[in-house]
Amino acid sequence: MKELSLNILDVAKNSVKAGADRVLIRIEEKDGWRTLSIIDNGCGMSPEFLANVTDPFTTTRTTRPVGMGLPLLKLAAEQTGGDLQIESSVVPPTGTTVRARFRMDHLDCVPVGDYAGSVVTLIQGSPEIDFRFEYLRPEGDIVLDTAEIRAVLGPEIPLDTPDVLMWIEGNLKPEQ
């Protein structure tokens, strides 16, 4: 993965697959660390699955027995001196939290990249789910919550309407 945004797109799809109806994606840049959190209210993972979830040979996919999403995120974090933590529970069903920390001054720290493209892609793929995106950084926070957009649009207009997606993408880009 050449940019963190691609990991975000990939790993947040796990939340969609876990049946979450609300997914929070947060990138926080503070004190030389970039912390990515993906927090969902999905079905969670059993302790057995959780124990092996960063093993590339653990996956829910059925096309072949390899799942590279979380292993790639773990690698991206660890190659900067950071780490990956996952909390998840089925009983009680508290959903899943994935947290990856990156040292921003490390040579191998991948750029954040096109986060707007990733958020728009997630919404296009699952317009019925509510995504909240927070990019908290010293030069100004960027926050978008589809629940707020949905409240303006009303029930008739889905979030994957092309004009709405374009508005969302424009809204995520900081002022030039």
Add this chain to the structure above:
Amino acid sequence: MKTLAELQAIRDRMKDSVTMRSGSGSIRAVVGMATCGIAAGARPVLAALVEEVSALGLGEKVTVTQTGCIGLCRYEPIVEVYEADKEKVTYVKMTAEKARRVAKEHLQGGKVVTEYTIGAVEK
């Protein structure tokens, strides 16, 4: 940065056309968006398809959706086109530019872009 007023304007504009919309879409263009597809560059391919389908006014006829791993990871990014009573067309090693051409020639024009299909690439 977009304003809330612009979003409200979209809502007011869309309200009338919304019954026509919600794709009865006879054509489905499906983009593989698992780890393999994403790493190979599926995100800009999907974005280009969505954009071009909208720009060409094909919204009623064509639905663009995402799927997981198609099982042909070395050929990603992959776009599959499904149309009733026709054989599925599998486009492989796609780029945003190729996706725009597929939108124009195939989704709009009905003519398969043979050189991008898996059959042509496998040779």
